[in-house]
Amino acid sequence: MGRDRGLKCRQCRREEEKLFLKGDRCYTPKCSIEKRANPPGEQSKRWRSRKSPYLIRLREKQKLRRIYGIRERQFRNYVLSAKQGKGVAGDALLSILERRLDSVLYRSGFAASRTQARQLISHGHFEINGRRMDIPSYLVKENDMISVKESRLSWIKEIAAANKERTIPHWIEKDDARLKLQVARLPGTEDVNYTIDFDRIIEFYSR
DSSP: OOOOOHHHHHHHHHHHHHHHSSGGGSSSSHHHHHHHHHHHSTTHHHHTOOOOOOHHHHHHHHHHHHHTOHHHHHHHHHHHHHHSSSHHHHHHHHHHHHHBBHHHHHHHHHHSSSHHHHHHHHTTTTTTTEEEOOOOOBBBTOOOOOOGGGHHHHHHHHHHHHTTSSSSOTTTEETTTTEEEESSOOOOOOGGGOOOOOHHHHHHHOO
């Protein structure tokens, strides 16, 4: 599985907004956006003044891809799958991204970031409907039950306690006592507060 080894704070600066890629650090004054909001590179000011339609669509695509930590090939496949389905392609793409297991754990506070969530899943710390799951890109379905392995309960409990202030989406039901999650319904656009123009992303791959 490919990994993006680029500096995460640099990625936020490139998109000129917080992408919350480093967990708790993003909520503190140490966040790079708080210090330097301008894009990296000596030519950043000149580039900012002349954005072509292609560049605008590219930046929207890159922003969303970086938020969810997905490589280009997999992201393209998600877009193609969303376009082939029924309904609005942008809404379908968002639903696919939110249903990824690593995203569900991050949203629920079981991980400080999506990067940490992927690591925990890959090490086999979680189960789906009683079966061990080690695939971060697994797409959860309605009524799926996500639980923590017995041997990892104390560790995940510490992580969940550190992220207890995180707002849980309405489509996820969380049992704090037993560290379990249930997918009550599939996510929709009303469950996400990102300022993303999905139409531009679909247009980028339709050119």
